[in-house]
Amino acid sequence: MITAPLARWFIHIYGPLHTFKVLGTLFLVIILVLALPFRFPKENLFDKQQTINNNNLKVLDVSTKEMLTKPKFYGLWTCYAIGTLTRLMTVGITSSVGEEIIKMDSKTTAFMVSLFAVFNGIGRSLFGWLTDKLSPLKASIIAYITIMVSSGLMLMAREGTVGLYVVSFALLWMTLGSWLAIEPTATAIFFGSKHYSKNYGFIFTAYGVGAVLGVSISGIFRDKFGSYIYTFYLMFLLAILGVFFAILFLRKSKAN
Template identity: 25%
Template sequence: MELTKKRWIILIASCFINLCIGSIYAWSVFSAPMAEYLSSVTGLSLTPGNLAIAFTITNSVGPITMISGGWINDRFGPKKVIFVGGLLFGGGMILSGFATSVGYLVLAYGIVLGLGTGMVYGCTISNSIKFFPDKRGLVGGITTAAYGISSVIIPPIANSLISRSGVTSAFIIIGIAFLIIVCAASFFIEKCPSDFVPAGWTPKTVNVGRSIQNDKDWKGMLSSPLFYIMILLLMCGAFAGLMCTSQASPIAQKMIGMSAAAATTVVSVLALFNTGGRIVAGYISDKIGRINTLAFSSVFSVIGLTLLYFSGEGSVLTFYIGISVIGLCFGALMGVFPGFTADQFGVRNNSVNYGIMFIGFATAGYFGPSIMSHVYSTDSSYQRAFVIAAVLGITGLVLTFVYKLAARKNQKMAVDKN
């Protein structure tokens, strides 16, 4: 009974930690002033698009420490992993404040901070899900929502610091604060016992097919055809969200003609819907199923991208609706997938398994912003990037049906085998 109550403290601490590391989604607020600063230092004419590689690498290297940190987490507990990850994350942010070139920024923000993010993110989510087998979808949504809400809170704080002290000082101040918060909160995190069952909750009886699928290690997961469908679905679904999140502020300014201040509001609105989508979709997925929730998310993502495609100079309302829908769908995907992975392959090795699954997210994190930047530099327009993302959104919808067929076949084979 004591651990059943204590799990809520662990969840709250995990949310505070994710609130800090989720500040990477506020990158578009830092990108323009940092490009201006580095241009003055290097003598080059740099744009936010030139710095997008730092954000791209941040997302790309995350799975490295999600997998390695997840292996340590599953065996020794998350406390030490999160503490070290906090040092890397805060240290990377602080070092970014001393950047004098794009290469230095890529090393500090892209690699050091990115490795710290993956280390922390994988542990907080997987450990929280283990403590809440009775609310797996909801808790997955809450912990990832804390990660997403950071980009609602951080942009105005960062803007204030940038306007008062400059972008480099903003990096250093925020980095120090987050390093302290993450490392301090790590002491409230405990490892979930393998036999933990919340007081007053009785696990549902599972069918033969499901019981065989559960508690696979990474080798067992990779041997399942369902894994490859799921990772492709994650990649297709995350593409639009990461593409728009990485350059939300520049898109608003260049495509719609908004001021820098108004574009900052766009970043916060996108983050707000991103956050709400994680909690709402996590809760709904507990009711109607993860794959059905992801199917709806794919449909609405295409609708949002269509609205962005038809947005232009002065189309503020259409743009806001489109970007809000993208944020909602991106949040839904990120809120559902931790529980989706645990449902399919079990919670025992979920830290490592979800780290491997997260490679789909990292792939989208690399190609989404890169394609967006390339399309704009080639076309002087973002429209073709929205078309590419919409095609992937439709592909994601198709994959939800492929998953259902494969899951039924897999279950039938398991039943026949027994």
């Protein structure tokens, strides 16, 4: 919400290359300052919690090596990659789509990016709650259906249909946040908490793959077909594929 208009203002004043330097310096200072209050706890809270859990039930404890042999890991990884790929195919072109298809001016689209960023945050809380309340499978299916709806809305969009654009991209940004809530929770549910940090590190590589492919694919489609609108056809199909993988792999079982 803050960075998008700030970056555009810096670009207007300093140009894109110097803006990277300015933002990089700001992030460095802000992160270091915010990191200063962090302290390790005086007692090992994890071991204490494990003792409590062990007294009540058998705690799931899957090592990273063991996790990599399980089909559920690859299913979870694939769902994450598809989810982030579809989202990042469009998030990076939010302003371009608004200007090219809806014919909005650059200042308005910059404001829209700030608005959509709020929905990104809402998606993290909402889908975190859905994952806890329902299951990773059901939350994933809801996220994929949301992608289908938002893609379908953009396929109906034409010049001046600002309402369709806003609703569609608000949903798209919300589902981007959804995967950053579903996958960490699903990792803990399926593979336990003891090796969670390392296990989720492997799962999170799907985000990197989705980011690289998503940005590349949207650019390729724009160059090949002359419009970003064709990207939404692919998004719709990928969401259907995601539902298939979710149903196939994300069912909770005793053996996981």
